[in-house]
Amino acid sequence: MSRHMLTAPRKMIFDIVTESHDHPTASDIIDRLKEQGSSVAYATVYNSLRYLTEQGLIRELKLEKDASRYDSRTEDHQHIVCTSCGKVSEVMTASPKEWLRHIEEETGYTITEEQMLFKGVCAACRTSEA
Secondary structure (H helix, E strand, C coil), X not given: CCCCCCCHHHHHHHHHHHHCCCCCEHHHHHHHHHXXXXXXXHHHHHHHHHHHHHCCCCEEECCCCCCCEEECCCCCCEXXXXXXXXXXXXXXXXXXXXXXXXXXXXXXXXXXXXXXXXXXXXXXXXXXXX
């Protein structure tokens, strides 16, 4: 982090993404800035998110038709979405290396990054449906 000199808006936005565990959208971030009493222009928020993503400080998650969400965890992990309430959770279980090797053999690619999206119904929604 110290090697990146962040402007005040970028630092505020980085802090919000880091403190959030719900993978906020740009709109969520704008709302949270307002709650903190900061008014940051939409363009500044979007440009800051692009900069932070390009610098590898945060990850942009494109989860199907939803707006992009942002994640401060940059180590490899996947995501699971509740099809009932829309909550996004992290999956830290590593992908099976054998499976990745088979994909490389099948396609001729060298895999450099994985983005898998799992879907299901979260425990809270399952409990409320019962």
